[in-house]
Amino acid sequence: MATPDATSSRSRSPSLGKGMTKESPPRSAREEEKQKKVQGSEEQRGSPSKTKTNSRASAISRRSQAQEKEEEEEEEEEGNSNFSLFPDSDSFRPIKPIQAFVRVKPTAHFARDMIKFGTDNKSIDIHIEKDARGGIVNNSSTDWSFRMDGLLHNTSQDKVYETVARDLVAAALRGYNGTIMCYGQTGAGKTYTMTGATEYEHRGIIPRAIQQVFQAAKESPGLSITVLISYLEVYNEALFDLLGPGSRNTPLAVLDSPQGVCVKGLSIHPVSHEKQALNLLSEGGTNRAIAEHALNKNSSRSHCIFTIYIECHSRVYRNLKGIKSKITLIDLAGSERLSEVPSAGHIRKENFYINRSLTFLEQIILALADPWRDHIPFRQSKLTHVLKDSLGGNCNTVLVTNICGEAAHVEETLSSLRFATRMRWIMAEPVANVTFEQEVSVKALEEEIDLLKHELTMKDMFENRLVTYSPLTGAQRAAIKSQVHKYLRGDIEEIDIVNIRQIQEVFKQFKAIISQQEKDIEAKLRSKYLLGDRGESKADFGSEVGEEVEDEEKEDKEKKDKAGVADLDAGLVQEVEKLQREALETGTSSSSPVPGEKKEDKKSEEQIK
Numbered sequence: 061m062a063t064p065d066a067t068s069s070r071s072r073s074p075s076l077g078k079g080m081t082k083e084s085p086p087r088s089a090r091e092e093e094k095q096k097k098v099q100g101s102e103e104q105r106g107s108p109s110k111t112k113t114n115s116r117a118s119a120i121s122r123r124s125q126a127q128e129k130e131e132e133e134e135e136e137e138e139g140n141s142n143f144s145l146f147p148d149s150d151s152f153r154p155i156k157p158i159q160a161f162v163r164v165k166p167t168a169h170f171a172r173d174m175i176k177f178g179t180d181n182k183s184i185d186i187h188i189e190k191d192a193r194g195g196i197v198n199n200s201s202t203d204w205s206f207r208m209d210g211l212l213h214n215t216s217q218d219k220v221y222e223t224v225a226r227d228l229v230a231a232a233l234r235g236y237n238g239t240i241m242c243y244g245q246t247g248a249g250k251t252y253t254m255t256g257a258t259e260y261e262h263r264g265i266i267p268r269a270i271q272q273v274f275q276a277a278k279e280s281p282g283l284s285i286t287v288l289i290s291y292l293e294v295y296n297e298a299l300f301d302l303l304g305p306g307s308r309n310t311p312l313a314v315l316d317s318p319q320g321v322c323v324k325g326l327s328i329h330p331v332s333h334e335k336q337a338l339n340l341l342s343e344g345g346t347n348r349a350i351a352e353h354a355l356n357k358n359s360s361r362s363h364c365i366f367t368i369y370i371e372c373h374s375r376v377y378r379n380l381k382g383i384k385s386k387i388t389l390i391d392l393a394g395s396e397r398l399s400e401v402p403s404a405g406h407i408r409k410e411n412f413y414i415n416r417s418l419t420f421l422e423q424i425i426l427a428l429a430d431p432w433r434d435h436i437p438f439r440q441s442k443l444t445h446v447l448k449d450s451l452g453g454n455c456n457t458v459l460v461t462n463i464c465g466e467a468a469h470v471e472e473t474l475s476s477l478r479f480a481t482r483m484r485w486i487m488a489e490p491v492a493n494v495t496f497e498q499e500v501s502v503k504a505l506e507e508e509i510d511l512l513k514h515e516l517t518m519k520d521m522f523e524n525r526l527v528t529y530s531p532l533t534g535a536q537r538a539a540i541k542s543q544v545h546k547y548l549r550g551d552i553e554e555i556d557i558v559n560i561r562q563i564q565e566v567f568k569q570f571k572a573i574i575s576q577q578e579k580d581i582e583a584k585l586r587s588k589y590l591l592g593d594r595g596e597s598k599a600d601f602g603s604e605v606g607e608e609v610e611d612e613e614k615e616d617k618e619k620k621d622k623a624g625v626a627d628l629d630a631g632l633v634q635e636v637e638k639l640q641r642e643a644l645e646t647g648t649s650s651s652s653p654v655p656g657e658k659k660e661d662k663k664s665e666e667q668i669k
């Protein structure tokens with residue numbers, strides 16, 4: 061049994077964790093500094109130093125703003141769990157802190173002189189007499205104040221669910237991922253909170269969440285909801301499928317994928333009704349690693365992660381968006397240091413791994429709470445790796461810290477409250493997971509286009525306009541081409557504009573005519589002038605007269621050139637004009653951008669008119 065003496069020499073600080081000193085890389089001075097900062101976040105009365113840095117200050121201000129807003133919205137949102145396919149913009153809060161609640165296990169020996177709850181039901185004060193602490197711990201601090209999002213003291217399972225889970229599950233039904241995690245010393249009530257007791261009214265968060273999901277499905281006949289379930293165990297730094305065949309023989313691997321973290325080989329079970337899901341919960345529960353010890357007859361020796369996956373789309377508008385979310389429900393193993401209690405070999409091994417993984421979890425929490433931290437070392441333990449996209453990030457996260465109210469456990473209570481405080485420093489930015497089914501979306505767009513075409517046709521019919529919205533036929537394009545030529549020759553005053561496609565075709569024809577003219581003119585000019593030059597050059601090269609004759613010829617040529625430049629310019633302009641006229645007159649006989657359509661001209665001209 062954990063006694064104040066046994067636990068007082070232990071700190072939950074990652075730097076001092078037993079597993080840490082052996083397994084983790086040396087801590088940098090910056091990390092040490094951060095550790096001090098976060099420890100200072102507990103409002104310690106009588107604490108000698110309170111260091112505040114910019115990062116913490118900004119985190120405080122962001123946190124308090126977000127929290128104030130949240131508190132304001134709390135009452136508005138109460139009872140609002142309407143199921144909708146699309147994210148509810150009113151309840152969408154871009155950045156918010158992780159919520160932390162404290163649940164106190166009922167006891168006849170509650171340490172009233174050591175643990176005091178504020179009238180706001182959010183603050184909790186711990187007082188430890190110096191002598192009571194004893195041991196080697198520096199006893200300069202004897203009073204601590206913590207502030208949580210809510211205290212659950214003498215609270216029924218029903219009220220606990222309403223307070224910590226209902227909104228989160230409702231948000232998951234709108235596409236937001238949600239995580240609820242129970243943390244605390246052994247026997248403090250984590251499994252009771254998460255799974256509950258066998259009596260129906262004492263059922264915990266998981267069965268109630270399942271119920272809420274299926275209830276929502278029942279109340280929304282217009283929506284098609286698919287529910288899937290998985291149950292994972294982290295035991296001795298290995299992953300096991302609690303619902304898989306021969307579960308404990310095959311450890312699973314955790315992988316990072318573009319869609320997030322996934323556990324390779326973990327069975328995910330589709331469930332079509334509540335009872336089926338509850339059966340899986342109980343089946344997995346019986347496969348959990350449990351042991352008996354002084355503080356708990358059925359102590360969980362592993363961390364368990366029960367996940368409810370939700371996929372939803374509208375039955376009516378099957379071709380529109382859908383949502384995809386998951387609710388991750390985590391029951392951690394006891395947070396106390398049981399390895400210091402004499403125990404058998406395998407229990408000692410279990411304790412070592414439990415302590416080690418929780419120490420890494422604390423490190424992750426510290427790193428996530430630091431807004432300037434780039435790298436979060438999720439991969440250093442299986443537990444933290446698996447929880448990579450379930451803590452903070454883009455999901456709603458709620459922590460329930462279970463504590464025992466007896467004096468004998470006050471050190472563990474203090475340690476758990478510190479953990480909860482750190483969790484509250486993590487900011488999350490929940491984002492709804494809206495899915496698009498590509499094939500379905502293309503089909504939807506095609507249907508939409510057809511509908512709009514019909515509407516336009518109807519409108520044109522009412523206005524006596526004979527317009528088609530299909531792509532132009534060869535004949536229609538030929539008719540437009542002919543019209544453009546007539547327009548350029550001046551045979552017609554204007555081109556009838558019927559629809560956008562026709563306007564585009566008119567421009568295309570203009571472009572074709574211009575580029576054809578350019579080519580024709582260039583070719584004619586080349587043949588006329590360049591060939592002439594070449595003839596002269598040939599004559600020049602062929603002559604074998606002396607230098608004098610050459611000079612004379614050069615002089616002559618220069619004179620001729622000077623005199624002829626003006627004539628040549630004028631000649632060229634005339635030539636170009638002549639060629640342009642010719643090109644227009646030949647009209648449709650010039651090379652066509654739509655080959656083989658000449659014959660259709662007459663007919664198509666009439667058609668388009």
Ligand SMILES: Nc1ncnc2c1ncn2[C@@H]1O[C@H](COP(=O)(O)OP(=O)(O)OP(=O)(O)O)[C@@H](O)[C@H]1O
Pocket residue numbers: 164165166244245246247248249250251252253257356358359360361392393394395462
């Ligand atoms: N709020 C509560 N009300 C009534 N009984 C409770 C409450 N919390 C815990 N218990 C009882 O206390 C015992 C220990 O609780 P539980 O197994 O949930 O602890 P735990 O934190 O999960 O412990 P471990 O870490 O060892 O698994 C159980 O018999 C449970 O029914």
